[in-house]
Amino acid sequence: MVGLGGLGSAAAYWLARRGVNVVGFEQFELGHVRGASHDHSRIIRRSYHTPEYVRLTAQAYDAWRAVEAESRQRMITITGGIDLFPPGAAIDHSTYTSSLMAERVPYEWIDGAEVRRRWPAFAAGNLVTDDVMAVYSPQTGIVPAGQGTQVMQELATARGATLHGNTPVRAIRPVAGEVDIVTDDGVCRVGSVIVAADAWTSRVLQQLDIQIPLAVTREQVSYFPRSDLTGFGVGSFPVWIWMDDPSYYGFPVFGDLTAVKAAEDCGGAEVDPDRRTFEPDAGMEQRLQQFLERLLGAGFGAPRSVTCLYTLTSDRDFVLDRLPDYPQISVALGAAHGFKFASWFGRTLAGLACGEPVPDELAPFAFTRPSLHAPIDRSAWFV
Ligand SMILES: Cc1cc2nc3c(=O)[nH]c(=O)nc-3n(C[C@H](O)[C@H](O)[C@H](O)COP(=O)(O)OP(=O)(O)OC[C@H]3O[C@@H](n4cnc5c(N)ncnc54)[C@H](O)[C@@H]3O)c2cc1C
Numbered sequence: 188m189v190g191l192g193g194l195g196s197a198a199a200y201w202l203a204r205r206g207v208n209v210v211g212f213e214q215f216e217l218g219h220v221r222g223a224s225h226d227h228s229r230i231i232r233r234s235y236h237t238p239e240y241v242r243l244t245a246q247a248y249d250a251w252r253a254v255e256a257e258s259r260q261r262m263i264t265i266t267g268g269i270d271l272f273p274p275g276a277a278i279d280h281s282t283y284t285s286s287l288m289a290e291r292v293p294y295e296w297i298d299g300a301e302v303r304r305r306w307p308a309f310a311a312g313n314l315v316t317d318d319v320m321a322v323y324s325p326q327t328g329i330v331p332a333g334q335g336t337q338v339m340q341e342l343a344t345a346r347g348a349t350l351h352g353n354t355p356v357r358a359i360r361p362v363a364g365e366v367d368i369v370t371d372d373g374v375c376r377v378g379s380v381i382v383a384a385d386a387w388t389s390r391v392l393q394q395l396d397i398q399i400p401l402a403v404t405r406e407q408v409s410y411f412p413r414s415d416l417t418g419f420g421v422g423s424f425p426v427w428i429w430m431d432d433p434s435y436y437g438f439p440v441f442g443d444l445t446a447v448k449a450a451e452d453c454g455g456a457e458v459d460p461d462r463r464t465f466e467p468d469a470g471m472e473q474r475l476q477q478f479l480e481r482l483l484g485a486g487f488g489a490p491r492s493v494t495c496l497y498t499l500t501s502d503r504d505f506v507l508d509r510l511p512d513y514p515q516i517s518v519a520l521g522a523a524h525g526f527k528f529a530s531w532f533g534r535t536l537a538g539l540a541c542g543e544p545v546p547d548e549l550a551p552f553a554f555t556r557p558s559l560h561a562p563i564d565r566s567a568w569f570v
Contacts, residue, residue: 189359189380190213190383192336193336194519194536195211196211196224196529197532198536198540199348200530201533211350212356213351214355216357218340222495223495223526224336225493226332227333229330230441231251231527233287233292233294234283235283236278238285238286241290244527247495247528247531249527250531250533250534264421265328265464266421268327268426269426269428270324270427270430271320272319272321272322272430273319273430274319277434292382293326295325299319308419309482309483312480313481314482329425330526331442339529340534342558354372356368356370357371359395360394361395366378366513378515379515381519383517386498388401400519402499403459403460403499405458405495406452406455406497408448408495410490411449411488412446413487414441416444419447421439424560426438429482434452435451435475435479436449436450436452436453453473453568454475471492495521501559501560503524505522506552508554509554517539
């Protein structure tokens, strides 16, 4: 493995489960906060904009359940979730309702009045008016980013995998159907490699003269303290997503039990992953706080923010495939919505790395698909 974030750690785990000899390399310390798989929480949901994604979400839950069973730790916390569509929303609600219907996944189509009735916290704001519609998904929940990644690393190690932190891979060289992995410690020859390097994917692929357009953005999530958190706990407050441009999302109180977490989707500036900063962006915080007070009313204190990197493909679909010219090298990219699928990515990558046929369901994530090689267009990210 090149990269031991959520996806690479999952691949190490699922490969070790097969009894394969696994070695993984991470350029920073294991559990670092410089990539995309840290912090308390990530949304897991069945509601998606295509039937293919909706179908795959069933496997995403299933693959996390396997991690739960082996680790005896909870990975999925069910909260219920609402995708909120204001009139004229930038994101088309019918792609969600039709995809859920096509896959026979239960949901409710409710109006703003019903949202306020079920979750009174939204009645304190003035944004969820009666003409705002929502897809309510009872299966929506939370998976723990940092903890989930660590658990998969521990399970992989317990099954015999060797995971190296603080060991940057300087080069990967295909050699006669195998691959040489070059680090400062020397060269390691392996039968196949999984590149799960997210924001650094272009750097790794460059060595093979392969390029795909990717946008790396510096995003941030913010924790807003509140003197009274009644009505914001799991069970009385849902995961929510505002399906417009700009798009915002938030969680019930989870992990940090003193605050309400929220964030903007695709609100950050493009950065170089090695030159980015970690200070909160005051402008993003202010924008988010103003939105949050319109949505949920006043009463939020000054936030604590955590930065994180998005790696966006042109079509915001995943990359999950073997390289056409080097089938011994597989590439995985979560396109800034991959953590809910992390364990499924791992299970699928294990099959690819062991030379199994590429499942048909991966066709939308093929490396050769034309939309992946199209120029970056931000509007394609709002799906
Ligand atoms: C703010 C934010 C909110 C998100 N919310 C959600 C959500 O609600 N639901 C959801 O499903 N997804 C969400 N995502 C997306 C999700 O977190 C990512 O898709 C996922 O974490 C990507 O995992 P990864 O392992 O590919 O990337 P990373 O965790 O970044 O791992 C890549 C690793 O590769 C290492 N690496 C790179 N190059 C080298 C090298 N040469 N040698 C050795 N190591 C190397 C890096 O150091 C890094 O650790 C969110 C992301 C962010 C940033």
